[in-house]
Amino acid sequence: MWTITLLSIAAFLVWYIWELQHRKTRAMSGGLHSNITLPHEQEWELYHNDFSLCSKKSRVCLAELGIPYKPHHIDLIETGSYETLSRHYLQVNPAAIVPVLVHKGHPIYESHDQLEYAAAHSSNPNLLVPQDAAKRELMDHWVHKSSLIGDNPLEAIDETAGNAIPGLTTPIFAAMVVHIPTRRILTGLLFHRLKVRAVFFLALKLFGLKNLAKMKPVVALLHSSKKAMQIHFDELEATLAKSGGPWIVGDQFTLADVGIMVIFDRLREGDWLDEFLIEARPAARAYWKALQNRPSYKAGVADHMHPMVTQGTQDIIDLKQSDQTFRTAMTTS
Ligand SMILES: N[C@@H](CCC(=O)N[C@@H](CS)C(=O)NCC(=O)O)C(=O)O
Numbered sequence: 001m002w003t004i005t006l007l008s009i010a011a012f013l014v015w016y017i018w019e020l021q022h023r024k025t026r027a028m029s030g031g032l033h034s035n036i037t038l039p040h041e042q043e044w045e046l047y048h049n050d051f052s053l054c055s056k057k058s059r060v061c062l063a064e065l066g067i068p069y070k071p072h073h074i075d076l077i078e079t080g081s082y083e084t085l086s087r088h089y090l091q092v093n094p095a096a097i098v099p100v101l102v103h104k105g106h107p108i109y110e111s112h113d114q115l116e117y118a119a120a121h122s123s124n125p126n127l128l129v130p131q132d133a134a135k136r137e138l139m140d141h142w143v144h145k146s147s148l149i150g151d152n153p154l155e156a157i158d159e160t161a162g163n164a165i166p167g168l169t170t171p172i173f174a175a176m177v178v179h180i181p182t183r184r185i186l187t188g189l190l191f192h193r194l195k196v197r198a199v200f201f202l203a204l205k206l207f208g209l210k211n212l213a214k215m216k217p218v219v220a221l222l223h224s225s226k227k228a229m230q231i232h233f234d235e236l237e238a239t240l241a242k243s244g245g246p247w248i249v250g251d252q253f254t255l256a257d258v259g260i261m262v263i264f265d266r267l268r269e270g271d272w273l274d275e276f277l278i279e280a281r282p283a284a285r286a287y288w289k290a291l292q293n294r295p296s297y298k299a300g301v302a303d304h305m306h307p308m309v310t311q312g313t314q315d316i317i318d319l320k321q322s323d324q325t326f327r328t329a330m331t332t333s
Pocket residue numbers: 052053054055076084096097098099109110111112148149150197
C-alpha cells in the first residue's frame with residue numbers, strides 16, 4: 001500500500017516538474033513584439049475568448065475597422081478549461097491571458113494596445129482616431145478608463161471602469177464555474193502565474209452562486225466595485241452631455257467607444273444595467289442604445305454570446321427574484 005502511494009507521489013512529482021518546464025509563464029509587456037514570430041496563415045489573427053471582456057474589445061475594434069482576421073478561440077476556465085495554460089497557448093502568450101492580436105505573425109499584447117495598433121495599421125488610420133488634439137486627448141482618457149490594467153486590477157478600481165469590472169463579474173463567474181469540474185480548476189493552482197485567480201475560482205465553485213452572499217469578502221468587493229463604477233458612470237454622463245453625443249468625443253465613433261461598449265455589455269451580462277442606467281443619466285441611456293445599434297456590436301459581441309454566459313445571466317436574474325439574501329447583496333451598496 002505504502003509502496004503504491006509513494007510511487008504515485010513520485011510519478012506525480014516527475015510529471016509536475018516536467019510540465020512546469022514546458023509551461024513556463026511570465027508577464028509580457030504590451031504592444032507589438034516584433035522579435036516573436038508565430039505560425040500564421042493570415043495577415044491578422046486573433047486569439048480570443050467569446051466571454052472575455054478584452055477579447056470583445058479587440059473583436060469590436062477589428063469589426064469597426066473592417067479588418068478580416070483568422071479567429072482562434074481559446075477557453076478560459078469559466079468557459080470550460082484553462083486552455084490559456086496549455087503548452088500550445090503559452091507559445092502564443094506566456095502571460096496566459098487573452099486576447100492576443102497577431103499581425104504578420106507578430107503578437108501584440110494588451111487589448112488597449114491592440115486597439116491603437118489595429119487603428120494605426122488599418123487602411124484608414126483616422127477612422128476611429130480623431131485628428132483634433134483635444135478630442136484625441138479625450139479619446140485617450142476614455143481608452144484608459146475602459147482598460148483592465150495590471151495583474152491585480154482590483155487594486156485600482158477607482159482609476160478605471162475596466163478595473164471595476166472584475167468585481168462586478170463575480171456573480172457571473174460563480175454561475176459559470178459551477179458547471180466546471182473541480183479538477184480542471186486545480187490545473188490553475190498547479191500552473192497559473194497568478195495562483196490567487198485559481199483560488200478565487202475554486203472558492204466560487206465551492207460556494208456557488210446561491211451562497212455568494214455568504215462570502216463576505218466577495219460581497220465587500222461587489223459593493224466597492226459598484227461604488228467605483230457609479231463614479232465612472234457620473235463622469236461618462238458628464239462627458240456625453242458636454243460632447244453632445246452620440247459618442248464620447250461628439251459625432252465621431254472612436255476607440256473610446258469601443259472600450260466603453262464592452263463595459264456596458266459586461267454590466268448587461270451581470271444584470272447590473274438598471275443600477276447604472278438610472279433616469280438621472282439620460283445621455284448614458286441613449287448612448288447604450290446607440291452602441292447596441294452598431295454593426296460592430298453584432299459582429300464583436302452579440303454573435304459571440306456564449307451559452308454558459310446566457311445561462312449565467314438568467315441564473316442571476318432568477319436568483320435575485322427567489323432569494324432575498326442574494327438580492328440584498330446584489331442591490332445594496
Ligand atoms: N490587460 C489585459 C487583460 C487581459 C485579461 O485579463 N484577460 C482575461 C480575460 S478578459 C484572461 O485571459 N484571464 C485568464 C486568466 O487570468 O486565467 C488586456 O487588456 O489584454
